[in-house]
Amino acid sequence: MTWLVSRLLAGLVAMLLGGVIGYVVGGPVHAPVLTVLLGGTLTVGALAIVDTLRGVRLIDWLRGAQDTDAPRDAGFWGEIGYRVERSIRARERSTVQEKARLEQFLEAIEASPNGVLMLDVSGQIDWCNSVAASHFGLDPRRDRLQRITNLVRAPAFVAYLQMGNYREPVVFPSPNGLGTLSVLVRDYGEGMKLVLSQDITERERADGMRRDFVANVSHEIRTPLTVLSGFIETMSALPLTEVESRRVLVLMGQQAQRMQTLVSDLLTLAQLEGSPRPAADRWVSVSKLLLQVEGDARTLSQGRHTLTLVSDDAAQIAGAETELLSALTNLANNAVRYTPEGGRIDISWRVLTDGSGEFSVKDTGPGIEREHIPRLTERFYRVDGSRSRDTGGTGLGLSIVKHVAQRHGGELDVQSEPGKGSTFRLIFPAARLRRAAASPRPQGDASDAAVRGATADTR
Known part of the structure; x- marks a missing residue:
């Protein structure tokens, strides 16, 4: 005063x-x-x-x-x-502080993996982050103050906004056609709306694969169980001759073996997914693996195919021997199963110019259509389901191969053309390879032949 x-x-x-x-x-x-x-x-x-x-x-x-x-x-x-x-x-x-807080808040929303879109009382776009713009196909600047229903015309989304009951999210295909969106709306302020969007394409795909997996496992196990049950009822109800009984027992053994193989593959997949990556300091001889793979392939072929094994390098690979053997054997055995009698199967190992190693299985089988190749490593996916069952496949082999490759830092490459056979290449990084120390072997030793490059005709 x-x-x-x-x-x-x-x-x-x-x-x-x-x-x-x-x-x-x-x-x-x-x-x-x-x-x-x-x-x-x-x-x-x-x-x-x-x-x-x-x-x-x-x-x-x-x-x-x-x-x-x-x-x-x-x-x-x-x-x-x-x-x-x-x-x-x-x-x-x-004002400066409030503006800084607002910018910080918007930056936080912008960093959100979910889409955030704000609508005014008239349903016009007041603001949206880049994720929401991508989900709905919007331009954050150009489409501001535009009615959302004029830009996003998916019937399910429009009906959801008009209904006014936002307790549950609405699911509909993304406007860009590249996936599936889950959208939830919340009222705030005086008549304004907050639209939260989430891309659930991968979740839907995973749920679908899980449902298919359960259905396929149930089907694969139910089929041999049905056969076994039928044979048991037949043997219990009908007097069979000794020849008929032996035949029934052989068929029952085949079905039991089929279930055992399926369960074994499932356990292998579960172990691969649930265990840590193999150590990089445990070295496995490639020659030893190749000899085992060749032996299993010959046993399965039983002289019906021309089988060759070629290796140009005495190398060692860092990893789990059982996993590597499972992956290589699956590729070789698949070639034997799907190549008609009299066909040729070439198994090879070589070190590429960049130091990486390549295990290759080439066959003269029927080949695979191009649209099937990206899905070959899906569990239970079969190009020809009935033929796969006839050959004894479980539909899990290539899935196991893919997991083993990933756990060892490698990749699986498939090249195939209908009528011209297929080539499956398992490539391991240079960091996982080293040249094996030379060791004296008796002349004519099988492992020495595998390292030098051997060709065998099993017909």
């Missing part, structure tokens, strides 16, 4: 000073009272004019951008200018 006291004192002093001056001046004219009043009025008026000019300066500053300091006057207008400027500066700092 000091400005009020000083303002009153200044007015009183000006009035007294004007009166004194008027009295002195008015003495000669013998009108002291009039000149005192006139002098006081003039001095008060002059003070008012100066005061008004100060107020005008402050008003001019307020009308401007306030990017400079307020007029530094004393008294009433100086006090007002100071307080107004302080209030404005505090408001500016608050």
